Amino acid sequence: MGNKIKNDDVSLGRFISLVLRHQPQTIGLTLDEHGWADTKALISGVCATGRKLDMETLERIVRENNKQRYSFNEDKSKIRANQGHSIAVDVEMDIAEPPAVLYHGTAVQSLDSIREKGILKMSRNYVHLSKDIDTAVKVGSRHGKPAVLVINTAEMLADGFVFRLSDNGVWQSEDIPQKYVIEVKYP
Numbered sequence: 001m002g003n004k005i006k007n008d009d010v011s012l013g014r015f016i017s018l019v020l021r022h023q024p025q026t027i028g029l030t031l032d033e034h035g036w037a038d039t040k041a042l043i044s045g046v047c048a049t050g051r052k053l054d055m056e057t058l059e060r061i062v063r064e065n066n067k068q069r070y071s072f073n074e075d076k077s078k079i080r081a082n083q084g085h086s087i088a089v090d091v092e093m094d095i096a097e098p099p100a101v102l103y104h105g106t107a108v109q110s111l112d113s114i115r116e117k118g119i120l121k122m123s124r125n126y127v128h129l130s131k132d133i134d135t136a137v138k139v140g141s142r143h144g145k146p147a148v149l150v151i152n153t154a155e156m157l158a159d160g161f162v163f164r165l166s167d168n169g170v171w172q173s174e175d176i177p178q179k180y181v182i183e184v185k186y187p
Contacts, residue, residue, distance in 0.1 A: 105139030126172035
């Protein structure tokens, strides 16, 4: 029974991620300018699609998500995705000074484009960077054979780039020109 709950939570978590990060209109949900949605409206909208979701399950998904994708406000009346939006919201991330290098996971087949154009945020609001290679490998693996780009964030910072740190520890930047990629690793 435990595996069924875990599988259901993963499936629900993916759907909630789609709704809160990309397509709230899928369930008739409205996000405020900071990405917050009414928790009861989210539950009701998800249930209207034939999926089963209650507050207990939602709390478990938020608590146990390995990427810490979601946050509640203090009284849990609102919920939002912490980062990764393709819709225009300001999730109020802190501007922070990154470590001297960060990592960007991608697929090998994207490297030619990156060499030509740099790392682009594409449909997202920011380019996502991680503080460790293992996380970058996992991200790159979602898109094919992984490659990890080592980014000279110290030089970017000196050149005036701004970095944001999400509540779940993902570093974020505007588009990154190729000149800041100091190494490509093939794990």
